[in-house]
Amino acid sequence: MKAIVLAGGFGTRIQPLTNSIPKPMLPILNRPMMEHIILKLRDELGITEIAVLLYFKPEIIKDYFKDGKDLGVNITYFQPDDDYGTAGAVAFAREFLDETFIIVSGDLVTNFDFKKIKKFHEKKKSKLTITLTSVENPLQFGVVITDEDERIVRFLEKPSWGEVFSDTINTGIYVIEPEILDYIPYKQDFDFAKDLFPSLMAEEIPLWGYSLEGYWRDVGNPKSYRDVYKDIFDEQIKLSFKGEEKNISNAKVFMEENVELPEKVRLKGTVVLGKNVSIAEGVTLKDCVLGDNVKVKKHSEVLDSIIWENTSIGAKVKLNNSVICNDNIIKDEVKAPYGVTIAEDCEINKKVSFEKDIIIWPEKIVEASSVVSTNIIWGNKYKSSIFENGSVIGRTNVELSCQMSTKLAEAFGSTLPVGSSIYISRDYHNTSFMLKRAFLSGILSTGVNVVDPKNVPSNVMRHSLSKNGNIIAGVHLRQSVYDSTQTQIIFYTNEGLLLDSKLSQAIERVFFRENFRRVNHLEIGSVCEDNQLRENYIKQIINSSDIKMFQSSELKVAVDIMNGSTSDIYPVIINELGIENIILNAHQTEKRKAFDIVKFQQNMQDIVRGVNLSCGFLIYPNGHKIQVVDDEGELIYDYKMLLVMLQLLDITSSKQLNILLPAWAPDFVNYKNLNITRAKLTNFKADELREYDLIADTDGHFAFSEFGLNKDAIFTSFKILELIQKANVRLSKIVNNLPKFCFKGENISCPSSKKGKIMRKFLEDAKKKKSSSVDGVKIWIDEDQWILMVPDQYAEYLNIYVQAEDEKTAGKIFYKYQDKIEKWISE
Missing domain, CATH: 3.40.120.10 (Alpha-D-Glucose-1,6-Bisphosphate, subunit A, domain 3)
Incomplete structure (x- = not known):
């Protein structure tokens, strides 16, 4: 058996941790995440022939793992010349894959028993086996339903809440026979979930799903990265530690060579110390990992935190629930009692205080005695996505500042051709006028021209956009109707339609990486007014x-x-x-x-x-x-x-x-x-x-x-x-003259972590009834009466729609299912 490790992702959602390294190289216990996967493949399945698929920052992965001999394996690297999707990338390793192989993402943390997956695959004589598990929030994964024989009957990749029909998801761990490669085209954008699986099911080739309980986490954002460490320290998952294990003052301490650890140090829980770590007297360390060449001065506290390599921490510093990346300088008496994430090459001067869950992006200098209460990039809380249905919405001059508007424009313009033209319109509010000016300058810097219709409603601009073949996109800025403190920036395609999720993600990728296109002075965009749109x-x-x-x-x-x-x-x-x-x-x-x-x-x-x-x-x-x-x-x-x-x-x-x-x-x-x-x-x-x-x-x-x-x-x-x-x-x-029926919509509170479960329960409840899952789950009570449940995409509630013959009957149907939902949530 051979193995493929997928290591080509951009890691956009986990920015800024992946600002300078690919996601599979994020350290877990001072090893790259991907190393834990390689060791697991070696130790559980005896696999020594491993192919690693590269794309983003490939040299970092190659320089670290080399040919794999230090880990007792042989690594062959394959690097597509473009982003061809998950399955399309595997096609580049076709010659290598001459026997049964397992595919695992290099950015997973799991204790799944790979031997059980292999045995299931062999028992079913399967051509393609997908490993499944249940999670609280299935939105970022492929949702799967199997029949009684464990054959997959339904599959939907990265659904919205309205499309979720189960909390059982595709973990991205596959066992595949080589003949399946014949269904994957070479040098074409081809995804396992969106393309390969539907085509195999259409040809009635069985896809088998093996459900496993255990620990599985896709490390998708900074919070989930910290949560992995909490789970390790709580012993929910066991991974291999580096260094010699010692018991000091009832703490488990793992130390590599050349560590300075004086006697007058307080140690609690699990402490991991990399090479050349220097700890001064009076320091408190609890449930933390310190990478190579980290120095901590006197009377500092590092609690429930991860410190990467080459970082200096001053005296009387207090870090709690924090992630500190490489090459940072944190000076005396800095306080982060509620959590901070600091990307690489930052300098945090004396007596800086961080409020809760602050994100500091790379190469920033924070002045002494500052109170940092907001992220540098976006809002007062980390967001993995800034778009909601083709729009960016935020508090005016707080989240949607002029700086934010300009950077958003730079990201958008960088995805458009140089010399192309777009509409930028607005409503009459001063907030929209201000942010539009900032947005406009960002667009021009990317070499994109602007046609400015000034103050017109969005429907007028969109109508003209769909009729004008020379304009390739549109942007409209307006104050929220319902909350005057918020502004919306809405993005449209050349057909006047809202941006879809794929285009939004492309803009976000440029935004988070700050990979803006800045043209030379001869290519800077121009502005012309168009006062004829209204007429x-x-x-x-x-x-x-x-x-x-x-x-x-x-x-x-x-x-x-x-x-x-x-x-x-x-x-x-x-x-x-x-x-x-x-x-x-x-x-x-x-x-x-x-x-x-x-x-x-x-x-x-x-x-x-x-x-x-x-x-x-x-x-x-x-x-x-x-x-x-x-x-x-x-x-x-x-x-x-x-x-x-x-x-x-x-x-x-x-x-x-x-x-x-x-x-x-x-x-x-x-x-x-x-x-x-x-x-x-x-x-x-x-x-x-x-x-x-x-x-x-x-x-x-x-x-x-x-x-x-x-x-x-x-x-x-x-x-x-x-x-x-x-x-x-x-x-x-x-x-x-309308028929006397009752139609009503209600909301039921539901944590996002329970939405997938509720969708699954709704479907199970509908098994012997007429039902539909076009959008949400719709259950017919009889020929004309039904209830439909659609989890809200952004808020923590369920949208419930009921159609019944009268108000009384509608109420009975609603309250019956409300009781069921509340019971399912509490289970």
């Missing part, structure tokens, strides 16, 4: 409308602009179309204390009733969401507005229309002319979306492909007026 948008809506029909109608409408960026757009359109109207809150203001949606709704209801209007519209400030008040002055709730829209389309259309809705959209109404698809509304390509006449959800967002693929409240409002005029019907009648 072009207005013309296109007018041209797409039946002006004669509107002018001859008796429609009377009130529209609340909500002090938003559509204030100089909407009144122009509605007046040009000749629709009698009342416009409210059409002025832009920075001084609004809070966004009181209930007050806006109540005012609109009173006006529609008092003036006897056809309807009232609430256009949210950024032009993306609409709410509607019918002719009787009743607010049409968002999910009902979706049903009203579908009903209007159905009765006015002379052809079949294709509609795309989320999985949780109500489905108790049948339509003659509508073909409805329910799916997860993310990661669709533009060409796929164009197959649908309407893309909508239950939250007041509508996109009509005849005008554009982006949610647009302005166009939607005129579409509603057009449809009720064509149907010659009042909105209240449509609402009152």
